[in-house]
Amino acid sequence: MGIIRLKNIRTFSYHGCLVEESKIGSDYRVDLEIHANLAHSASSDKLTDTVDYVHLNKIVVEEMAIRSELLEHVAQRINNRTLKELEMVTQVTVEVSKINPPIGGDVQEVTIILEAKR
Template identity: 75%
Template sequence: MGIIRLKNIRVFTNHGCLVEEEKIGSDYRVDLEVKADLQPSALSDELADTVDYVHLNAIVKEEMAIRSKLLEHVAERIIQRIFRELQMVTYVLIEVSKINPPIGGDVEQVTIVMEKSR
């Protein structure tokens, strides 16, 4: 078993419950960890035998571009799409952070963390 991590995927999009968030948008950060059997690719040196992190990054960016009211909702979509498109992945841990959230205080970021196995 092995782990692939994508750290600090930065996107600008418009998630949130407030009308202002939909219009103005915000900066977001996504951290992703997946587990899969990396031994075949370690031996073969072939991309076809591993989880392509370019594909993982594309899934995150495409799903983050679809508006959701809740970060949990977009995180769940990302997890489900990873499981659907990348059969080698057995576990996903995702953190979705809203940078400078509009919550009436000096808060650097709000983060939700979700994990799922199959």
């Protein structure tokens, strides 16, 4: 078993419950971790034998572009799509963070963490 992590994927998206958030948007950070059997690719040195992290990044960027009221919803979509499109993935954990959330306090970020298994 092996792990692939994509750290600090940055997007500008329009998630949130407030009307203002749908208009002005906000900065987000996404961290994605997948578990898969990487033994074959470690030996073969072939991209076709592993989980392509370009594909993983594409999933995150495309799902972050679809507006959601809740970070939980976009995180679940990322997990579901990862498991659907990448058969080698046995487990996926996504962290979606809203940078400087509008919650009336000095908060650097708020993060939702969701995990899914095959």
